[in-house]
Amino acid sequence: MLSPSVPFASSLERPNLDSWHRELNGAQDFDQVTEVVGRAFKPHAMTLRDPHRALNTHLYSKKVGQISLHLLEYGAEVKVEPDCFDGFVLVEIPLRGGGRYRCGRESLDGDTNHAVVMSPGKPVHLDLAPSLSQLIVKLDQQLVDRTCAAHLGYQTRDPVSFDLGLDLNGRAGRAWMSTLRHVIEGSETFPELLDNAIYCAHIEQMLIDALLYAHPHSLSHRFALTRALPSVAPAYVRRAVDYLESHAAEPITIETLAEAVGVSARALFNAFRSTFDQTPMGYLRELRLHRVREALLAGAPQADNLTQLAMQWGFFHYGRFAQYYGERFGERPQDTLRRARAGARGPAQ
Numbered sequence: 001m002l003s004p005s006v007p008f009a010s011s012l013e014r015p016n017l018d019s020w021h022r023e024l025n026g027a028q029d030f031d032q033v034t035e036v037v038g039r040a041f042k043p044h045a046m047t048l049r050d051p052h053r054a055l056n057t058h059l060y061s062k063k064v065g066q067i068s069l070h071l072l073e074y075g076a077e078v079k080v081e082p083d084c085f086d087g088f089v090l091v092e093i094p095l096r097g098g099g100r101y102r103c104g105r106e107s108l109d110g111d112t113n114h115a116v117v118m119s120p121g122k123p124v125h126l127d128l129a130p131s132l133s134q135l136i137v138k139l140d141q142q143l144v145d146r147t148c149a150a151h152l153g154y155q156t157r158d159p160v161s162f163d164l165g166l167d168l169n170g171r172a173g174r175a176w177m178s179t180l181r182h183v184i185e186g187s188e189t190f191p192e193l194l195d196n197a198i199y200c201a202h203i204e205q206m207l208i209d210a211l212l213y214a215h216p217h218s219l220s221h222r223f224a225l226t227r228a229l230p231s232v233a234p235a236y237v238r239r240a241v242d243y244l245e246s247h248a249a250e251p252i253t254i255e256t257l258a259e260a261v262g263v264s265a266r267a268l269f270n271a272f273r274s275t276f277d278q279t280p281m282g283y284l285r286e287l288r289l290h291r292v293r294e295a296l297l298a299g300a301p302q303a304d305n306l307t308q309l310a311m312q313w314g315f316f317h318y319g320r321f322a323q324y325y326g327e328r329f330g331e332r333p334q335d336t337l338r339r340a341r342a343g344a345r346g347p348a349q
Helices: 030-041 141-152 171-189 191-195 197-212 220-227 235-246 254-261 267-277 282-296 306-312 318-327 333-342
Strands: 021-027 045-048 058-064 066-073 078-084 088-096 101-103 105-110 113-117 123-128 135-141 163-166
Touching: 021 030, 021 078, 030 045, 030 058, 030 066, 030 163, 030 197, 030 267, 045 306, 058 191, 066 197, 078 101, 078 220, 088 141, 088 171, 101 113, 123 235, 135 141, 135 197, 141 197, 141 220, 163 171, 171 197, 191 197, 220 282, 235 254, 235 267, 235 282, 267 282, 282 318, 282 333, 306 318, 318 333
Parallel strands: none
Antiparallel strands: 021 058, 045 078, 058 066, 066 135, 078 123, 088 113, 088 135, 101 105, 101 123, 113 163
16 A cells, blocks of 8 residues: 655655546556556566565556656566657656666666656666655656757757756756646646646646756757857857757858858857857867767767767867867766766766
8 A cells, every 4th residue: 555654755745646547556466567557658578576475556647738647666576678668758756665777878776865767769677676656757758859949949850868867865856856846736736727738738848847957968068058148149149059050060160150140250250259258169169079978978889989989070180189078078088988888977067
């Protein structure tokens, strides 16, 4: 049974489940549990670590627009292997107990102080303790990507991919949990609000915005650059930034950039100086460094040859590239690649 005394992670009170849909209530049948949990998230393989210990599974769900909240506990030690998630991001917050979470090349011990953010397209393996009770927030990936594009002002080539670990005692974790608390308390106090499409859209926006701005992800550096772009900046600065984002792997000079956005090189140089406190070519170098880092963190095949990867992004002198990289990220390119392939965390971007 779910006990009323179960504490909510990060000092939040446990949700009132009266208005939640009860999908499983102490279920012990292995096939039933696998089917119902798979329907809520994704079909998966599940293994009981102790075949002599029966399942005692509870699953509650609440829909909020295109987002869904779930409270799940298995009551037994299980191994869950859904392969790759498709079309959604999961934020898993242990309320009690914990587990070992692996997503792609990253792995993390999740507990009441550490939530897990799992992105699609990466193999997922979960080893969950019998005492684990967790709140799960399911976010539609297309909605996340559309929200990201709206903030950046342009559509990105690749979907947003979040870092795995979310420290609930850190600034990002506290910001996310504060937003989630607001959502849960609002739905408990006025459950009829969930029938209002405008309210649900507002909730979706709040949760995704909190995650995009508070938690590191594959496009965090672009958010930082966008925040640095004042609303009073000339329109051609925005056009220049868009051009650099789209053509970063191509040969670009200040002259070709100025021609592409329809202003003089001098005007563009001065505008970048006043807006970003750097030259257009300095901005491009920063952007290219981040593109290299993205490839290294993803363990991309081309990362096997660091010199070739650097040249792909316009760095033709490896020693100078390595110097720039170390100054920007606090580690050598090969150290980033080694960490990524070992599934470890390192210096913040």
